[in-house]
Amino acid sequence: MNGDGDERMDEGTTGTGGFDLGRLLAERGGERYELHARHLNHQLPRMLHTIGFDKVYVRAEGAHFWDDEGNDYLDMLAGFGVMGLGRHHPVVRKALHDVLDAQLADLTRFDCQPLPGLLAERLLAHSPHLERVFFGNSGTEAVETALKFARYATGRPRILYCAHAFHGLTAGALSVNGEDGFRTGFAPLLPDTQIPLGDLAALEGELRRGDVAALVVEPIQGKGVHEAPPGYLRAAQELLHRHKALLIADEVQTGLGRTGEFYAYQHEAGVEPDLVCVAKALSGGYVPVGATLGKDWIFKKVYSSMDRVLVHSASFGSNAQAMAAGLAVLAVMADEDLVAHARTTGDLLRGRLAALVDEYELLHQVRGRGLMIGIEFGRPSSLGLRSRWTMLQAARKGLFAQMVVVPLLQKHRILTQVSGDHLEVIKLIPPLVVDEKDVDRFVTAFRAVMDEAHAGGSLMWEFGRTLVKQAVANR
Structure with missing residues (x-):
């Protein structure tokens, strides 16, 4: 770093007890793989070394990043879909600087800050049949919220999910994960049931048992990139509603423009899920965030009285940094089409x-x-x-x-x-x-x-x- 950069860094660390992030990275950044092997998932560096993916990336911008030798790489992975706007979009960066500089009274838990309401309003504008949002911290948490809300709203225990689906890795989300490799060794899980993607007969057969709360489905599955057959989501929705069950659309990876519509379910006319799960790209890759969008009656049933006001909450949900980043992301998506x-x-x-x-x-x-x-x-x-x-x-x-x-x-x-x-x-x-x-x-x-x-x-x-x-x- 040049002299000007060092001066700015020193000014920025005044009053932090001597903590200097730039110096720490300069001194210890070269130990990245050794530190990970020693203290985190030891198989990750082993795998990266084996296949030659053990690069040292030092800078990123947009759809590109650079290694320690100055080589340019094209990113066709986007952090598993998190970096929807690419890395370090200036509008999102500025929004985060602005919200930190504002020194808001964030996360008091006993007030109503404006940013969550504003972000909810703008998200819901893209799915006008939905009225309310719960903000959490990840896609898995968004799915967990949808599962809980569907069970409570319907009074039924069972969730249907599709073979090869991926909805997250916490216990509830794992119960609707269609990949055995993720499930093995973590039983017992919740009493949910797998059906083939696109099989309406299998769906109807399970619904006839009368204990199904919802079907959770990715409009396009992340594992293998398999799209629901034409007409399936609309027909599934009609079957579910006929049997007083709900449709949950997992848009964690497919949402926010990924598939050429704001949500992937919008490729099929007439599909209006009861609950929609969003995360990944919502904060531009800066701050963990997840959102569960739903119908008014579902939220009102879950939060049915003042005694139940905290029946489902998240300690860091709706935090100011995540909300500001989300608002900036939606603004960029609109401005840049x-x-x-x-x-x-x-x-x-x-x-x-x-x-x-x-x-x-x-x-x-x-x-x-x-x-x-x-x-x-x-x-x-x-x-x-x-x-x-x-x-x-x-x-x-x-x-x-x-x-x-x-x-x-x-x-x-x-x-x-x-x-x-x-x-x-x-x-x-x-x-x-x-x-x-x-x-x-x-x-x-x-x-x-x-x-x-x-x-x-x-x-x-x-x-x-x-x-x-x-x-x-x-x-």
Whole structure:
């Protein structure tokens, strides 16, 4: 840091008892992986070292970040969807500075501050059939709130959820998680029931038992990027209401413009969920925040008297920083027309990738909406590639997708992710601010990786053998 920066830093730390964040990071930042291995989840640095993802990122802006050698990386992951506006949007940064400078009497718990009401008002404007909001601290907490409210409002115990769904990892949310890998070893869970996404007969069969409070569903599942079939949400809503049960839309990842509509359920006419869960991108990635939007009668039943005023609350819910960030995010989305941008840029990216399906036999399908795109790989037809594919599948499904993710980062400096355990799918959920230049960069890099895989590139397939050995060793 230059002299001017040091001077500003010293001025900013006056009266903090000697704590100097800049100095601490300068002195100890290089220990990041060792500190994590010693004190946090020891498997994370081990995994990152194994696949070569152990980078040292030092700066970020928009849809890009830079490592300690000055290399530029394209972010197609957005912090699992948290960075909807990209990193460090100036409007959100200013809002956070402003709210801290305002020195509000925040979280007294026995007053009504203006920011939560203003953010609720603006969120509800995007779903006018809903009237009230509960603010928590995460997507999982938003789902937990919806589950509790649905049970209390209906007086029924059971929640239906879909196979392969992901709704969070706390005990209640885990009970409606459709991935066994997350559930194993944490039983007993709540008495909820899994049904296939899109299966109306299965839904109706469960509803006939008369004990179902709600169906919770992602309009587009994050794991594998599977969209509810056309007409399913509307038909499910009608069945649920006929049996006096509720529809909960989990928009934690799909909401706030990700799919080219403000909420993904809005792609289907006539769908009006009783409860909607929002989080991730709502604060621009700065402050943990979650929101559960719902119908007036549901909230009035939960909070039915003054004795029940705190029957469901959150210590840090509605905090001023989160509320200010949320208001700034919604303002930026409107000013920069990011919902439409996500739709057009997503159509461009998905269209260019879909055009490659006939060109590469390992590429099976490209699907999704807006800037939520799944790239699925499948069994090739040629003998040479088929034998290699079979080797990977015998060890562990999902290894080929990992073989694509790694060179995208190592050779092309593009960060992506495999879309779930044992899935041969890469998910793209970049910041909504990515542009045509970023699309060109990704498609060019993806084509290069596909060319190498189909040509039998020794380095790529050698890495595949390394992954096979590791998968077998971990059985």
